[in-house]
Every structure is written in C-alpha cells, then in structure tokens.
Amino acid sequence: MRRAASSPLSSAVRRGKFHSSSPSSKEIEVFIDGKAVQVEEGSAIIQAAEKAGVTIPRFCYHERLGVAGNCRMCLVEIEKNPKMAASCAMPVAPGMRVITESAKIKQAREGVMEFLLANHPLDCPICDQGGECDLQDQSMRYGADRGRFGEAKRAVEDKDIGPLVKTTMTRCIQCTRCVRFINEVAGTGELGTTGRGNDMQIGTYVARPLASELSGNIIDLCPVGALTAKPSAFAARPWELTSTESVDVMDALGSAIRVDSRGAEVIRIVPRTNDLVNEEWLGDKARFAYDGLKRQRLTVPLVRVGGRLEPASWADALQLVGRRLRATPPADVAAVAGDLADAESLVALKDLINAAGSERLGVDSPIGDGLPADVRAGYTFGATLAGVEDADAVLLVATNPRREAPVLNARLRKPYLAGSAVFGVVGDAADLTFDYDHVGSSLGAVDALRTGDSAFARALRAAKRPLVIVGAGAAEQRGGGAVLAAVARLAAAVPALLTPEWNGLCVLQNAAGRTAALDIGYSGGSADASSAQFVYLLGADRAAANLSPSAFVVFQGHHGDAGALAADVVLPGLAYTEKSATFVNTEGRVQRTRQAVAAPGAARPDWQIIRALSDSAGLPLAYDDVAALRARMADVCPALVNPDVLEPTSAEVARLGVAQMAKNGGRDAGGALSLSSVIADYYMSDPISRASRTMAKASAMAKGISGQQCSPSIEMSSSSS
The missing domain is CATH 3.40.228.10 (Dimethylsulfoxide Reductase, domain 2)
Structure with missing residues (x-):
C-alpha cells in the first residue's frame, strides 16, 4: 500500500533530530544558568533545561512532536553568541553555557507576547480553555502590562472539522502543534497551513471533517482556545470539576485517563501520561463516548411478565433467579462474560457457577474456536x-x-x-x-x-x-x-x-474484559451457551442472538442493549466510571479504575449483585467485602492483585x-x-458508545467520508497468496 507523501513537518521526527534515545548515545556536559547537567548529545537546549529543573516557556515545542521553532517564546542566550537562539531548535554542544533569565531575554519574551496578543480576541470570559490556557498563564508571567497595537484585530473564519473538535480560529497563534500531530502521530495529513504572513491560516486543505480516530488529542495540544471539545462546549469551568484518575475500557489497551465530573455527571474524559501504555494520547471513542453513560441505562431490576420487562424489587428479582438456578441441572447452566466485565465480577460469577456444579464459562463471542486459555x-x-x-x-x-x-x-x-x-x-x-x-x-x-x-x-x-x-x-x-x-x-x-x-x-x-476472563478460567470461546437452559450474561450482548428460545436468561449489565432485550431478568450493574474495579489490558498489565460518580438509581456493583444472588440460590460465596474478594482473586490468578505490574x-x-x-x-x-x-x-x-449521541454523529461522519472516496488511494503489491 502506498500513501501520499508525508508533510515536511515530519522530517525532524524521521531524522530523529533532538530526540535520540539510543543506549549508546554519548552524554556531554552543558551549563544551564551556571548549573552543570549531563545530557545526551544531540538534545535540544530546552531538553537540557528541563533536566536541570529550569522551565523555559514555549508554545510550539512539544516533546512528542517534530521541531517547528516558530513561536520564539523559548529564546535563550548562549555565551559568546551575539544573538539569542530558540532553545527548542538549537542542539547542545560540549561545554555550552546557556542563560535562560536576563533583562534581554525578558524584553524578548514581552515582545513575543505582545505580538501574539495583538490579534488575539478578548474571549477569556467565554472561552472553554479559560483556566487551563497556556497563553493566559504565560502572558501573566512573561508578558508586559500593556500593548502598543491599536489596529483592528484580525478575524479568521471558523472551520467545521467534525462533531468532536470545535474551532475558533481567530484565537489561533499558528503554533502548528495540531498540524504536526495530525501529520506525524495520527498520520492522516488533513491539517496544514495556507497563506503567508497576516493571511496565514490553519485548516483542512479542502472543506471536510477530520477522519482520524485520534483527532481529539489536538484539543490537549492546543495552547490557546482555538481547538476545544465540541460535545462539552460551555458545559463547565475547570475549577468546578472533580478529577479522578482511572483507566479506559473502550478498547483493550487500558489507556490512562482522568475522569472530570460535576456531581453525578461525567463532564469530560482526558488522557493521563503513561509512557508504557498510551504515552499521552487517547482515542476519540474513549474521550468522547462518555455521554453514552447516561443514556439507555439500566437503573432498576426488571423481570419479564407476559412478554414485557417490568420493574421489580431486588429481593424479588434475586429470589426468582436463585430458584431457577437451583432448579436447573448443572449440565444446563452456562455463563458468558461480556467485553466490559471487571475481574472482581468475573471471579464471583465463576465461583457461583462452579458452586452450582457447572464449568460452562465462556466469553462473549460468536460460536467459534476461541483463543487457547491454558497458557x-x-x-x-x-x-x-x-x-x-x-x-x-x-x-x-x-x-x-x-x-x-x-x-x-x-x-x-x-x-x-x-x-x-x-x-x-x-x-x-x-x-x-x-x-x-x-x-x-x-x-x-x-x-x-x-x-x-x-x-x-x-x-x-x-x-x-x-x-x-x-x-x-x-x-x-x-x-x-x-x-x-x-x-x-x-x-x-x-x-x-x-x-x-x-x-x-x-x-x-x-x-477490555477479555484478558482477565481468560486469566480467571473462562474458555476462549462462547462455552456453547446456545444449548444451555440457564444462561447468565455478564454484560454479554453478542451471545444473546444464539441462545435457545427455552432458556432462562439473566442479564447483568449497565446498558439496555441486545442482552437485556433477550433476558428474562435484568440486574442493573455499574459502568467503569462508577466503580473501583480491576481490568487487565491486552499485554497482561493489571490496572484499576476508580469511582468518579455515584451509581444511577438502584444499580449496584457487579460483584455485590452476584454475592447477593449466591445467598438467594443457597450457594453463599465466601467473601463479603472487596478485600476478601481480592484475596480470592489472588488464589485464582496471583497476577490480578498486582496493579501496574507486567510480568515478563x-x-x-x-x-x-x-x-x-x-x-x-x-x-x-x-x-x-x-x-x-x-x-x-x-x-x-460497545454498549456505551452505541448509546452515545456524539459517537452516532462521528459514525455518520466517518461513513460519509468513506462514501465520498470514490477510488481508494491504495496500490496493491504484486505479492499475494
């Protein structure tokens, strides 16, 4: 397959300029404000300053992107050099002496800020970036107390780049971080610069939305309010939010995230830095599907009466399930683990089904061979x-x-x-x-x-x-x-x-729940639940299509999707933002979510539901709190109780x-x-993204882009099977 040529902005990354990490790299000594520091040869001055604990202001520089060197905010003095240098674009040399604070540098920074603010609108009271804006912070610290420009400010037309990213391009300072990210990291190449001088603008070359699944990251990269989150526009101020560190479950990577909430509502989800997993990036589904957490939710137990699911009390629902479980021969009992099931509930369900005399435990997949779960x-x-x-x-x-x-x-x-x-x-x-x-x-x-x-x-x-x-x-x-x-x-x-x-x-x-299920002892296939007469679906939706019409089906989950529609009893559980639970990512790394918001309605933690059901079925499990349950998890699979540890x-x-x-x-x-x-x-x-209006818009956008591509821009190689 051949793609169009990459942007010239990618050249610094392809050459490895200023970002060498080879074990054989030679270290040299430089002096930052008189302090000696050992850095790798080829590093930039701004990297050496960070290692020395000295902060140099910047707008265009980002450690994971190629070097642009166009904002000039990071100017420093170098001993014996007549001119100041951009510290992000200047490599260190042995014995180099750098000055980061002086009257000359202060005047230069004030001049840069004055130019940046000359055309910047006075939008701070209505800007979603307010409170987290690099331009605000640096203008307060490095800017002057007044400007000398009286001319009318430049206005730029906003661009429509899809349902996820909102643009207010009048605020743009042309740092090109977004352009470099889309070209270098995302690789879709849709953003670029057009025009020169005062007419320079950033946008798509033709009017179209961004097709990247990583497009939301340009919101984090933007140092001003030019790019903000469209779904959460004008929803809250940063200082109103409660932040909770957690783990994403929208795919199997387990990206580190921060859930920002206000009251019982999730307002936004942003990435946390974890170099071993997601660096500091996050997929658009993980970032924007949170509105699905409050739609199509299961909030009360439901029991099928006369072909309709009717609300019921917890006691009545659990007693009904317990009676049917006791009355079903062990050979006809099966359980299927869904994609978003946490390790605590998986262990509890395994113990319950085993106590009932059955070993039919599988994952939510079509009838297939499945992955080998022995090793x-x-x-x-x-x-x-x-x-x-x-x-x-x-x-x-x-x-x-x-x-x-x-x-x-x-x-x-x-x-x-x-x-x-x-x-x-x-x-x-x-x-x-x-x-x-x-x-x-x-x-x-x-x-x-x-x-x-x-x-x-x-x-x-x-x-x-x-x-x-x-x-x-x-x-x-x-x-x-x-x-x-x-x-x-x-x-x-x-x-x-x-x-x-x-x-x-x-x-x-x-x-997200697959690796833990295989660790705990669920088979890699569907456990052939299609022939069972009692089927427990733990958040499993795909398996519902293959069940016997005569089977008694219990669905436990947080969204009313296909599994709930096929169930005789529905037990409302919690989503990942509402519980502290263990997940194992695709590489076998154990991670834990943390509760960010309260449970909706009568929904309960998943493992507690199964524990209460075990009493109703006359098969009480031997743990009553999370500590005891996790001790049992250690018996089943010792790795499950070692968060953030990856065993080689x-x-x-x-x-x-x-x-x-x-x-x-x-x-x-x-x-x-x-x-x-x-x-x-x-x-x-998944059920969360399928309930999300934002994801529905993004899906329609992606299908529209795909439909507009009359001929794919790929060329098949001559080698084939």
Missing part, C-alpha cells in the same frame, strides 16, 4: 505496547489496529517514520496510516511467508526483532483456530520471533503458547473463514 502467552501481547517501537518487521494478521486500538496504531507509525521497520498485512487492505505490503487476504498467505520469495517474506525471516500481531477476533469465529495454527507454523519458521530477549508473538485483544514472559512459556495455538488448528471453517477486523465501526463497538 497466558497464547492470548496476550507479548512484545508489550511500548516494545512495538523496537520491531524491524511487522506482520498484521486479521486485525486493523487503527479501528481496534488507534493509540497502538500511532505507536506502529514510529518505526515506520524512522524507516526502521517494514510492514505486511494478511487480511483486508485498509488505510493504516503507514505503508505496507498486502501479503494476501486468505489464510494461505500466512503459510506462504514461511518459504515465499517476496520482499516482505525475506525481510520477516531475516529480521532481528520480527513482530506478528494477530487479531483476537480471528479466533472468535467458526474455524478461527486455523488462523492461530497458521501463525504457530510461521513462528517455527522465524526463529527470531521467540528468543530470551524478544517475544514477537502478540495477540491484540479487542475487549520467558521464551519457554511463549513457546508453550505457540504450541497451544497449534492445537487449535485443523477444524473445518466451512469455507467462510474471514480475516477481516471484527470491528466494522470504530465509533459504535
């Missing part, structure tokens, strides 16, 4: 999320990371921009924001790589750090085990894939995972095996 290396992301940046050959099998994990897709762009990795895809040809060889669309293309003579096949076998990413959804279909078996055969032909130093076999989960996988264990994958092969796919991504619509993939 953790067979269903986790072995190389770690940060480790993908070290790969030199990457093969994507039956996955579209841009839809399934857009932040991971941005990480994959790093070795692409650096020119250190080649990419291949087996599955649908799609715009992944980086060039790749489309190896094929059938399973035979994976086997062809073992002995094939294509350029990518040779590169994969010769790579020192090859990476194979398999979409977990590939195994969640009839015959899906054949995909895993083909990958296992490929692993045997690429020795560098599994070594003591490198685990390049990665399964990309697409659901040895090469021997990784090979056991490959062996488990190989055992799943050989089943008949009926000629219908698909290698497409299981997520067809990024914006509508």
Whole structure:
C-alpha cells in the first residue's frame, strides 16, 4: 500500500533530530544558568533545561512532536553568541553555557507576547480553555502590562472539522502543534497551513471533517482556545470539576485517563501520561463516548411478565433467579462474560457457577474456536505496547489496529517514520496510516511467508526483532483456530520471533474484559451457551442472538442493549466510571479504575449483585467485602492483585503458547473463514458508545467520508497468496 507523501513537518521526527534515545548515545556536559547537567548529545537546549529543573516557556515545542521553532517564546542566550537562539531548535554542544533569565531575554519574551496578543480576541470570559490556557498563564508571567497595537484585530473564519473538535480560529497563534500531530502521530495529513504572513491560516486543505480516530488529542495540544471539545462546549469551568484518575475500557489497551465530573455527571474524559501504555494520547471513542453513560441505562431490576420487562424489587428479582438456578441441572447452566466485565465480577460469577456444579464459562463471542486459555502467552501481547517501537518487521494478521486500538496504531507509525521497520498485512487492505505490503487476504498467505520469495517474506525471516500481531477476533469465529495454527507454523519458521530477549508473538485483544476472563478460567470461546437452559450474561450482548428460545436468561449489565432485550431478568450493574474495579489490558498489565460518580438509581456493583444472588440460590460465596474478594482473586490468578505490574514472559512459556495455538488448528471453517477486523465501526463497538449521541454523529461522519472516496488511494503489491 502506498500513501501520499508525508508533510515536511515530519522530517525532524524521521531524522530523529533532538530526540535520540539510543543506549549508546554519548552524554556531554552543558551549563544551564551556571548549573552543570549531563545530557545526551544531540538534545535540544530546552531538553537540557528541563533536566536541570529550569522551565523555559514555549508554545510550539512539544516533546512528542517534530521541531517547528516558530513561536520564539523559548529564546535563550548562549555565551559568546551575539544573538539569542530558540532553545527548542538549537542542539547542545560540549561545554555550552546557556542563560535562560536576563533583562534581554525578558524584553524578548514581552515582545513575543505582545505580538501574539495583538490579534488575539478578548474571549477569556467565554472561552472553554479559560483556566487551563497556556497563553493566559504565560502572558501573566512573561508578558508586559500593556500593548502598543491599536489596529483592528484580525478575524479568521471558523472551520467545521467534525462533531468532536470545535474551532475558533481567530484565537489561533499558528503554533502548528495540531498540524504536526495530525501529520506525524495520527498520520492522516488533513491539517496544514495556507497563506503567508497576516493571511496565514490553519485548516483542512479542502472543506471536510477530520477522519482520524485520534483527532481529539489536538484539543490537549492546543495552547490557546482555538481547538476545544465540541460535545462539552460551555458545559463547565475547570475549577468546578472533580478529577479522578482511572483507566479506559473502550478498547483493550487500558489507556490512562482522568475522569472530570460535576456531581453525578461525567463532564469530560482526558488522557493521563503513561509512557508504557498510551504515552499521552487517547482515542476519540474513549474521550468522547462518555455521554453514552447516561443514556439507555439500566437503573432498576426488571423481570419479564407476559412478554414485557417490568420493574421489580431486588429481593424479588434475586429470589426468582436463585430458584431457577437451583432448579436447573448443572449440565444446563452456562455463563458468558461480556467485553466490559471487571475481574472482581468475573471471579464471583465463576465461583457461583462452579458452586452450582457447572464449568460452562465462556466469553462473549460468536460460536467459534476461541483463543487457547491454558497458557497466558497464547492470548496476550507479548512484545508489550511500548516494545512495538523496537520491531524491524511487522506482520498484521486479521486485525486493523487503527479501528481496534488507534493509540497502538500511532505507536506502529514510529518505526515506520524512522524507516526502521517494514510492514505486511494478511487480511483486508485498509488505510493504516503507514505503508505496507498486502501479503494476501486468505489464510494461505500466512503459510506462504514461511518459504515465499517476496520482499516482505525475506525481510520477516531475516529480521532481528520480527513482530506478528494477530487479531483476537480471528479466533472468535467458526474455524478461527486455523488462523492461530497458521501463525504457530510461521513462528517455527522465524526463529527470531521467540528468543530470551524478544517475544514477537502478540495477540491484540479487542475487549477490555477479555484478558482477565481468560486469566480467571473462562474458555476462549462462547462455552456453547446456545444449548444451555440457564444462561447468565455478564454484560454479554453478542451471545444473546444464539441462545435457545427455552432458556432462562439473566442479564447483568449497565446498558439496555441486545442482552437485556433477550433476558428474562435484568440486574442493573455499574459502568467503569462508577466503580473501583480491576481490568487487565491486552499485554497482561493489571490496572484499576476508580469511582468518579455515584451509581444511577438502584444499580449496584457487579460483584455485590452476584454475592447477593449466591445467598438467594443457597450457594453463599465466601467473601463479603472487596478485600476478601481480592484475596480470592489472588488464589485464582496471583497476577490480578498486582496493579501496574507486567510480568515478563520467558521464551519457554511463549513457546508453550505457540504450541497451544497449534492445537487449535485443523477444524473445518466451512469455507467462510474471514480475516477481516471484527470491528466494522470504530465509533459504535460497545454498549456505551452505541448509546452515545456524539459517537452516532462521528459514525455518520466517518461513513460519509468513506462514501465520498470514490477510488481508494491504495496500490496493491504484486505479492499475494
């Protein structure tokens, strides 16, 4: 696949300028305001100052973006240099002496602020950036007490770039952070600058919305109020909000987030920095789907009476479920774990179903082979999320990371921009924001790589750090085990894939609750709930379509989706912003959410519902509080009680995972095996986003953009299966 040329603004990143992190980098000594500091050779002065604990003001500079050097706010003096230099664009030299505070620098900063404010509107009372605005803060600290410009301020027309980002371009100071992010990190290249001098503007080259799944990050990057969140416009001021650190569950990465709430309502969700997981980026679904938390919610227990779901008390609903569970033979009892189920409720449900005499525990997937759950290396992301940046050959099998994990897709762009990795895809040809060889669309293309003579096949076998990413959804279909078996055969032909130093076999989960379910002992498939007579759906919606009409169905969850419509009894649980719960991301990292807002109506924590049900069923569980439950979790899987700890996988264990994958092969796919991504619509993939009006608008926008693209801008390679 070939893409249009990248923006010139990407050149600094591709060259690695000022951002060297090689272990062999030489360190040199420089002096910042007389203080000696050791920094890597090639670092910028502004980076050396940060290491020395000295803050230099900036607008255009950002440590994760290429260098622009156009705001001039970071000017410093260098000893023996007649002119001041932009500290973001000037590399350090051995023995360099830098002055960051002087009368000359103070005057220069005041001049820069005066120019920036000359055309800036007096919007602070109505600007959503107020209270968090870099321009406000720096004008107070570094600006003068008056300006000398009396001319009329420049006005710029606002741009419509979609339902997520609101533009007020009169406030723009042309720092180009948004342009560099869209070009370098997101990779869609829609933003740029037009005009020169006083006529310079930032916008899309043609009138169209942004098509990136990471577009909301330009709101955080904007140092003024030119780009703000459209869904939360004029909703609150920052000082009115209560902030809670938590973890995102909209995909399986477990991105670090901060939930800002006022009272019982979530006002916004923004990313937190976690270099090991999401750096400081966040997908648009995770950022903007929060309005779905207050729509289509289940707030009271419901019992089906005469074909209709009617409100009931907790006691009546639990007693009914308990009686039906006791009356059902153990062989006919099954439980299905949904995509957003937390580890506490998964352990409690497993204990309850086991106490009832059944072992039929599965995950919410179509009737398929499922992932092997015996060895953790067979269903986790072995190389770690940060480790993908070290790969030199990457093969994507039956996955579209841009839809399934857009932040991971941005990480994959790093070795692409650096020119250190080649990419291949087996599955649908799609715009992944980086060039790749489309190896094929059938399973035979994976086997062809073992002995094939294509350029990518040779590169994969010769790579020192090859990476194979398999979409977990590939195994969640009839015959899906054949995909895993083909990958296992490929692993045997690429020795560098599994070594003591490198685990390049990665399964990309697409659901936040999936890894924990497999850790706890749920089968990787649906546990064939279609033949059970008592089915407990823990937030599971897809499985509802395959249940027996005679089955007694219990649905426990927080949204009235497909599972609730098929249920005989509905028990209202809590969403991730309303509880403190444990999740395990796709790489096996244990993380915990924290309660940010109160539970709506009569909804209760999920594990407490199951604990109360166990009493009604005459099968009381042996824990009454979270501490005791987590002690039980430690017995089931010790890793579940070690938050933010990622246990390394040895090469021997990784090979056991490959062996488990190989055992799943050989089943008949009926000629219908698909290698497409299981997520067809990024914006509508879970009950929260499906209830979100904002995501509905974004989904319609994305479909409109796709419909306008008459001919795809891709070119297939000559190598195919």
